[in-house]
Amino acid sequence: MSHQYDVVVIGGGNAGVSLAARLSRYGVKNIGLIEPKDHHLYQPLFSHIAGGRAAVKEATRSQASVMPKGVAWIKDHAVDVDTKANTVMLASGSTVGYHHLVVCPGLQYRWDSVPGLAEAVHSPYGASHYEFELAPKVWSLLSSMRSGTAVFTMPSGPIKCGGASQKPMYLACDYWREQGVLDKIRVVMVQPYPTVFGIPEVDRELERKIVEYGIELRTNSELVAVDAAGRRATIRNNVTNTTEDLTYDVLNAVPPQSAPEWLKATDLPAPGGQDGFVHVDTETLRHVRHSNVWSLGDAAATTNSKAGGALRKQTKVVAKNLVAARQGKPPAMKYDGYSVCPFTVSRTTVVFAEFDDHYRPMPTIPKVPTWKESRVSWWVDRIMFPQVYWHMILKGRA
Ligand SMILES: Cc1cc2nc3c(=O)[nH]c(=O)nc-3n(C[C@H](O)[C@H](O)[C@H](O)COP(=O)(O)OP(=O)(O)OC[C@H]3O[C@@H](n4cnc5c(N)ncnc54)[C@H](O)[C@@H]3O)c2cc1C
Structure with a gap:
């Protein structure tokens, strides 16, 4: 085995980087993050690029620049997980060990x-x-x-x-x-x-x-x-x-999308489950059968609409519950199914949908009808969110 970590995170996208940063802030020291790509992408801006409202360079930064300080970057692909040995197998042939594993490699396009x-x-x-x-x-x-x-x-x-x-x-x-x-x-x-x-x-x-x-x-x-x-x-x-x-x-x-192929072949999805997403408790985000495995983001078998906005809540839940588990305490924090979708309905306005996993409205500011077409929501989505993403979310602060 090449290295043993307290926490191994698979995937350095929205979920993985923000979770690793938050865990570091909570005092977890020995974290390894597996991510093969050189560049990190802020995907919500892809829609604005495609609509002529953002430059390509606004949606990307080097992965090195977004890696939280003190977190070891394992530049490789995870190809398998052995939940008995508590190890992750990498495409390079090496293996890393973990006490806790967080699985967030996103979706694959079909x-x-x-x-x-x-x-x-x-x-x-x-x-x-x-x-x-x-x-x-x-x-x-x-x-x-x-x-x-x-x-x-x-x-x-x-x-x-x-x-x-x-x-x-x-x-x-x-x-x-x-x-x-x-x-x-x-x-x-x-x-x-x-x-x-x-x-x-x-x-x-x-x-x-x-x-x-x-x-x-x-x-x-x-x-x-x-x-x-x-x-x-x-x-x-x-x-x-x-x-x-x-x-x-x-x-x-x-494109049609699914859980990553390699993930489907591990014992992390529900037994007999066809979709291959990581079988977590939808509130605590802890694996149903493996108590030291966690998942969040697009690869988790949660019931919410998959979106970065959901991660603003999920990241905190996993970080708090994982830290509690390390101290022998039960996972007390619960994810409430919150998700978002900002529809850019014109070049200056957005219809901002915030909702739960039953598609019931769940506005962050109660009584404000954010689903109404609005210029303020455009500003929030196009100007404020990218800044919040690069400067707060990826630093585990939002
Ligand atoms: C066009 C578009 C528009 C969007 N608009 C919005 C929006 O307006 N609002 C919103 O909230 N959300 C939006 N989203 C969704 C949001 O970007 C995702 O829900 C979010 O990025 C999910 O985070 P994640 O970390 O689970 O997955 P990702 O951010 O996709 O990260 C997964 C990471 O895992 C890595 N990885 C993959 N396989 C492996 C492996 N085998 N080993 C190690 N690492 C691996 C990948 O390289 C990647 O870096 C949009 C997405 C798209 C594509």
Whole structure:
């Protein structure tokens, strides 16, 4: 074994860095964080980049610069976990030992699960703002459109920040309106659920914008195949079981997503569970069978909508409960299912949805209807949150 740590964290994204920083603040000393990438990404800005409202460089910093002081960076991929030996196997062939393990490697994209999708998003007419490298291409395609058909799709199943699939679409519609070409562009939004989001207050606000921009909304529907050369997207309505072929001039597709493949093969998911997410108690975020294993963020089998906003609460819960467990105390802090989705419904306004794991409104400031389209919410999402992220969240202070 190459090294033994008090706490090993798998994944140095939003969850892993903010959790490691918070644990350090709480006095935990010997932490190892496994993260293979050189660059850290603030993913919520991908939507703004794709909508022409943020520069690429605002969404990325070197991983070295965001690593909490005193935390050992293990620059490698975790490939397996042995919960009996309390070790993590790495792609390089070495092994690290832990007393406590925190598993937060995020989600994986399943480009292969829709025939033709991978080819389409790399073709001259397709892109996806869910990939950092493709987000600027989305804006270049959308901003150069003057007529034709633009199709925006969201897959069914677990995804990061579900509402984010809609954001570049509204930003583009507002831009086309400014340019005087909106009425020459057919905009189709493909949505797998019965309503545009799922919270009546938010749905009403989004539906108002959909009518305002003249967007064609396909509910209960998803992309099932793409012919990249012919620029044809096949959409299936899952209720009527009918399909429709849409010829597009621009396609922005969000890929289907799942738990990482290697994680599914460990004994961390629920036995017999099909989805592969880490089987934690949804309140304490402690593993149901392994008391020294914890999970948070997109890879945890929690019931909330997966988003960075949820991590603002989850990080504190895991850090407090893990520290308590090290002292032989029960985990007392509970996660309440809180999550967020800021919809950029124009180039200067946001509909800010805050809700619990039953999609019931859960505003941070009680009685303030944040789901109403607002310029203040735009400022919070576009200006304040990135600063809070880099300077407070990643430092374990928010
Ligand atoms: C386009 C887009 C828009 C979004 N908009 C919003 C928004 O407006 N508001 C909001 O709250 N959330 C938003 N999100 C969601 C938010 O970014 C995620 O929910 C959040 O980043 C989850 O954090 P995480 O640490 O679980 O996963 P990630 O931040 O994805 O981090 C996972 C890390 O694990 C690493 N990793 C992967 N595999 C391994 C391995 N085998 N070994 C070691 N490390 C590994 C990865 O390299 C990565 O650094 C958005 C996401 C996207 C893509």
